[in-house]
Amino acid sequence: MNEYLDYLLKLDYDKDSTLLANNFYNIEKINQTLKGKIREHTLYNKLIGKIHYATGNFQQLNETREKARPYVASLENRYFRQAIENAFAEKEKLLYRTQKGQPAPPFALKSDNDMTYSLSDFKGKVIYLDLWASWCAPCRAQIPDLKKIYDTYKNDD
Structure with missing residues (x-):
């Protein structure tokens, strides 16, 4: 179904590239x-994805909530409606917990040398985290700046 939907969207985007600016066009x-259950299931999955991945701040979350409102209301499946509302509430809680100035939530990450580090390992120290991907050109372009930061602070406790 996702491939078919992607195909239909590509046809539309090829005809009218301005549709790409509408993040709710899909x-x-x-x-x-x-129609029917496949519509319900696909809408549910896409809306959940938008909540989790396309809402990095309260403004985006509220915009997504407003745009999603008529689609959520149109879902006949009560479980889907409730799960979407729960996802909005959970995302809101996460955004409150991760606001600037708030303590970072506990987490652990594995390094490239297979060591696992948790945030608590660095209690009382200043930490700079930069999460990036090797396939991301803008991320790779930042490497010289990261080296400068490292060189500046490597001996600073």
Whole structure:
């Protein structure tokens, strides 16, 4: 289903590239194209994805909530409606806990040398985290700046 939807969206984007700016166009397309349980399931999955991955701040979360409102209301499946509302609430809690100035939530990460580090290992120290991917060109472009930061602070306790 996702491949079919991607195909339909690509056809639309090829005809009108301005649609790419509408981050809810895929939801609109699902709503227009699909019917019944497959529509419900696909809408549910796409909305959950938007909540988790496309809402990095309260403004984005609220915009997503407003845009999603008519689609959520149209879902007949009560479980899907409730799960989406729960996802909004959980994302809101996460955003409150991770606001600037708030203590970082506990986490652990594995290094490139297979060592696992947890935030608590560095209690009382200043930590700079930069999460990036080797396939990300803008991330790789930052490497010289990261080296400068490292050189500046490597001997600073």
